[in-house]
Amino acid sequence: MTTPEDQSTTQLRRSGTPFARGRLPLLTAGIALACTLTLPMIASAQPTPDPDKDLTAKQAQKIERERRVQLAANEANAQRAVNPGDEVPLDKSKLQNLKVGKTTATSDGVKLEMGSFVGLVRFVSADVVKVTIQAAGQPAYKSVAVVKDRIKKVSIKRSKSSSTYTMKTSGVTVRIALNKFGVTMLDKAGRVINADDSRFGSGYQDGKPYVFKKTDKGEAFYGFGEQTKGLNKRGDSIGMWNTDHYAYEADAKYIYASIPFFTGLKSTGAYGIFFDNTHHSMYEMASEADDYYYFYANGGELNYYFINGPKMGDVLERYTQLTGRYQQPPEWSLGWEQSHWGYFPGSKILDVAKGYRERKIPLDAMNMDIDYMDGWRVFTWGKNWGDQNQIDDELESMGVKTIAINDPGVKKESGYWLSEEGTDKGYWATNPDGSNYEGAVWPGTAYFPDFSRADVRAWWAGQLPKLTDKGVDGIWLDMNEPADFVGPNHTLPLNVEFSKGTKQHTEIHNIYGFWNTVATYEGLKKAKPNDRAFVFSRDMYAGSQRYAALWSGDNVSNWDHLKLTLPLNMNAGLSGVPHVGNDIGGFVGDTTPELFARWIESGSFAPFARVHYDNSFQPDQQCQEPWCLGSEVEDIARRYVSLRYSLLPYTNTAFHNSTKDGRPVQQALVYQFQNDSAVRNISDQFMWGDSIMVAPVVTEGATSREVYLPQGNDWIDWWTGEKHSGGQTITKAAPLDVMPIYVKAGSVISTREVQQHTGQNDFTNVAFNVFLGNGKASGTLYEDDGKTEAYKKGAYNTYATTVTTKSNGSMSVSTKKTHAGYASKLKTYDIVLRGDLPVLGGSGAAKVSPTKAAINSSASTSGVRIVKTDAKNNTVTVRVPINTRNVTIAFEGK
Numbered sequence: 085m086t087t088p089e090d091q092s093t094t095q096l097r098r099s100g101t102p103f104a105r106g107r108l109p110l111l112t113a114g115i116a117l118a119c120t121l122t123l124p125m126i127a128s129a130q131p132t133p134d135p136d137k138d139l140t141a142k143q144a145q146k147i148e149r150e151r152r153v154q155l156a157a158n159e160a161n162a163q164r165a166v167n168p169g170d171e172v173p174l175d176k177s178k179l180q181n182l183k184v185g186k187t188t189a190t191s192d193g194v195k196l197e198m199g200s201f202v203g204l205v206r207f208v209s210a211d212v213v214k215v216t217i218q219a220a221g222q223p224a225y226k227s228v229a230v231v232k233d234r235i236k237k238v239s240i241k242r243s244k245s246s247s248t249y250t251m252k253t254s255g256v257t258v259r260i261a262l263n264k265f266g267v268t269m270l271d272k273a274g275r276v277i278n279a280d281d282s283r284f285g286s287g288y289q290d291g292k293p294y295v296f297k298k299t300d301k302g303e304a305f306y307g308f309g310e311q312t313k314g315l316n317k318r319g320d321s322i323g324m325w326n327t328d329h330y331a332y333e334a335d336a337k338y339i340y341a342s343i344p345f346f347t348g349l350k351s352t353g354a355y356g357i358f359f360d361n362t363h364h365s366m367y368e369m370a371s372e373a374d375d376y377y378y379f380y381a382n383g384g385e386l387n388y389y390f391i392n393g394p395k396m397g398d399v400l401e402r403y404t405q406l407t408g409r410y411q412q413p414p415e416w417s418l419g420w421e422q423s424h425w426g427y428f429p430g431s432k433i434l435d436v437a438k439g440y441r442e443r444k445i446p447l448d449a450m451n452m453d454i455d456y457m458d459g460w461r462v463f464t465w466g467k468n469w470g471d472q473n474q475i476d477d478e479l480e481s482m483g484v485k486t487i488a489i490n491d492p493g494v495k496k497e498s499g500y501w502l503s504e505e506g507t508d509k510g511y512w513a514t515n516p517d518g519s520n521y522e523g524a525v526w527p528g529t530a531y532f533p534d535f536s537r538a539d540v541r542a543w544w545a546g547q548l549p550k551l552t553d554k555g556v557d558g559i560w561l562d563m564n565e566p567a568d569f570v571g572p573n574h575t576l577p578l579n580v581e582f583s584k585g586t587k588q589h590t591e592i593h594n595i596y597g598f599w600n601t602v603a604t605y606e607g608l609k610k611a612k613p614n615d616r617a618f619v620f621s622r623d624m625y626a627g628s629q630r631y632a633a634l635w636s637g638d639n640v641s642n643w644d645h646l647k648l649t650l651p652l653n654m655n656a657g658l659s660g661v662p663h664v665g666n667d668i669g670g671f672v673g674d675t676t677p678e679l680f681a682r683w684i685e686s687g688s689f690a691p692f693a694r695v696h697y698d699n700s701f702q703p704d705q706q707c708q709e710p711w712c713l714g715s716e717v718e719d720i721a722r723r724y725v726s727l728r729y730s731l732l733p734y735t736n737t738a739f740h741n742s743t744k745d746g747r748p749v750q751q752a753l754v755y756q757f758q759n760d761s762a763v764r765n766i767s768d769q770f771m772w773g774d775s776i777m778v779a780p781v782v783t784e785g786a787t788s789r790e791v792y793l794p795q796g797n798d799w800i801d802w803w804t805g806e807k808h809s810g811g812q813t814i815t816k817a818a819p820l821d822v823m824p825i826y827v828k829a830g831s832v833i834s835t836r837e838v839q840q841h842t843g844q845n846d847f848t849n850v851a852f853n854v855f856l857g858n859g860k861a862s863g864t865l866y867e868d869d870g871k872t873e874a875y876k877k878g879a880y881n882t883y884a885t886t887v888t889t890k891s892n893g894s895m896s897v898s899t900k901k902t903h904a905g906y907a908s909k910l911k912t913y914d915i916v917l918r919g920d921l922p923v924l925g926g927s928g929a930a931k932v933s934p935t936k937a938a939i940n941s942s943a944s945t946s947g948v949r950i951v952k953t954d955a956k957n958n959t960v961t962v963r964v965p966i967n968t969r970n971v972t973i974a975f976e977g978k
């Protein structure tokens with residue numbers, strides 16, 4: 085076998101087009117010229133390969149490289165290649181008029197006869213209604229997303245008139261119009277939550293399932309998985325077709341993942357709709373008119389779920405009950421990661437990890453891009469990569485985990501065992517004539533495993549030891565749209581077949597990544613049965629959150645991209661995907677010190693935090709490790725990554741909450757404050773867990789920013805302890821090293837000492853940071869071993885801390901173990917009084933200097949003591965033995 089990577093990863097990728105610093109190479113005359121000069125093939129865009137000749141890795145990479153240069157320069161012909169190609173609008177003149185004939189009550193709802201169609205309106209639970217329209221006699225659709233289609237048997241009260249059939253449960257009333265099929269959902273008070281628009285209705289237009297809904301002017305829409313643009317999707321035209329969109333524009337319609345679930349928020353509260361259709365689907369969210377929205381797909385069946393609220397949290401809890409929840413991730417995956425396409429040979433990875441350790445910037449994982457492979461053949465190791473066992477040993481000795489990239493395309497090559505085995509067993513996606521489909525990805529001409537088949541998934545899963553045996557801890561899934569350098573629209577042709585010729589690419593495309601993830605997750609679980617599996621993927625469908633985190637692909641080093649990470653991650657969170665992140669600093673193009681500093685600040689509060697970059701297009705080969713752009717950036721990285729590490733107990737708790745009810749970790753403000761209309765369109769602030777609000781600076785040159793503080797709470801400045809009342813916009817000074825962070829008054833935030841990696845020290849002391857609100861505060865802490873699945877069997881602890889103040893200013897702090905199942909190593913806890921301490925005595929109270937704080941005598945005799953008073957930062961720290969559950973802190977002079 086040849087090993088193209090050995091000579092080429094560096095060589096081939098070095099002859100690129102220069103990008104402007106800090107931004108995409110927008111079409112400045114010089115750059116356009118440079119593109120033209122270096123790329124004589126632009127006009128023909130993609131050279132047509134000779135179908136009788138296999139592409140070498142070099143040729144495949146050349147094709148892709150040229151596409152990327154054009155995309156980065158935003159050239160129209162390249163842009164066309166990231167459009168799905170079959171976005172055919174719905175023809176509104178050809179909509180169906182489905183009239184309901186016979187109605188038959190079923191145990192969970194009703195069956196409606198509508199000519200050659202059947203309608204089924206069924207209760208999955210009292211608050212979740214599944215609406216189906218299918219051709220009569222058609223077998224039930226088997227969803228990959230839904231784990232529980234019958235959550236609870238419900239009692240239904242029914243009534244029927246000549247024009248309507250009504251079903252009422254304890255949660256929702258469904259009124260079905262019979263003359264022209266349509267559903268109206270009403271809440272307990274009889275208010276309409278959501279209704280079909282009877283002017284258009286629901287049904288099929290030439291095989292396209294569609295649903296039209298009415299909307300109120302003020303209704304906002306959230307979710308839709310991974311999306312560009314702002315948080316609120318009202319007015320947007322959204323498409324779901326997993327697309328390898330290198331250097332996507334900040335308003336790109338198609339990027340990598342497809343999660344056809346959204347939440348509507350209006351005066352009656354929130355509701356959700358999950359259109360469980362894997363075909364290319366479209367959503368016109370009041371984009372054509374102010375009073376209706378609609379969604380449709382290019383094929384497949386009409387199946388959607390209406391999910392009752394009224395709280396956004398109710399909707400997400402019910403949606404994730406239906407499609408499953410993210411599992412508690414290994415703690416190391418919540419640390420900081422570094423990655424680069426071009427770390428070659430493997431010793432480079434060690435140098436970078438050492439660089440982190442030397443500079444005391446915490447780090448938990450190094451990622452290996454395709455550079456480690458033998459000629460980009462999956463599940464192989466390049467001979468010039470180095471001794472991976474030794475590399476892994478050294479990384480382990482530094483406490484650094486290894487993540488390896490894994491792509492689905494398998495090089496077509498005799499002598500390559502994976503290629504031969506898959507071919508012998510007939511495991512590839514096929515052409516309509518039954519022959520194996522051949523596309524091209526990094527290794528050259530390639531086959532695409534048919535992951536929709538359980539036997540293929542099991543086979544793929546069985547390959548994972550080739551990576552884990554060399555110390556790989558986590559898997560990074562890429563190119564699983566699936567991307568195809570020579571296919572139409574950069575993917576496989578729509579008539580390529582799967583599932584032994586029974587399904588077409590049109591149906592499988594959006595779930596190819598889903599199945600690839602399942603195979604990988606299962607392989608990793610099998611290879612490392614004692615560990616929590618960590619997989620992150622570029623592609624997803626609804627339900628993928630059961631197996632993986634999401635990363636938002638090939639973003640760009642510019643301010644628009646930094647800005648868009650926030651609504652993108654928040655909407656992913658509102659779509660059931662709590663573990664989400666973006667290439668910090670941007671993947672494409674050169675970052676600037678200022679941009680990188682701001683991105684590190686913001687990225688240190690991304691659920692998945694990884695720096696990743698490709699500098700092969702830059703003549704200066706600028707590096708993007710945190711120390712590459714000057715000491716100021718390096719200091720900022722140390723400060724914010726350290727903050728991330730000190731907050732790990734809190735963050736672990738936020739992930740635990742997510743496993744319980746689907747709650748996002750990086751939460752849109754609207755998730756918690758849906759009744760505050762001022763937050764509905766806020767795309768550049770978020771809640772980190774339930775109690776911390778982060779307002780990153782995402783504007784070039786800004787040294788201050790406006791921060792909206794939601795109503796109903798006071799907010800305490802994380803850095804200064806200053807208190808502000810909610811329901812107002814304040815201006816916060818934000819020099820380069822300050823990212824505004826506020827705590828919801830009344831919260832207790834758990835922190836720990838900063839470690840250089842998550843496994844460095846045992847968790848022996850937790851700090852409960854008390855931020856009083858009206859003299860009270862509370863918070864919870866989740867604790868487990870951070871590594872194994874034992875937590876699923878109850879091996880975890882939860883604690884609830886409650887703080888109250890008396891009129892004399894003394895404070896009672898009580899910590900209860902609310903779940904006991906894990907042999908904790910905690911020996912002590914610290915009560916850290918933070919924020920505006922003079923409020924301890926209530927409003928108008930005399931100021932009490934924290935240096936005068938004293939522990940009441942009974943507590944001090946049981947080993948409780950003040951360990952720190954910090955007048956500058958206005959904090960007092962009291963250390964308490966872990967078994968002392970109640971402490972009273974009195975203040976001198978009170």
Ligand code: GLC
Binds near residue numbers: 453
């Ligand atoms: C794709 C990935 C990127 C990776 C590259 C090489 O572009 O999105 O992250 O570095 O492929 O594997």
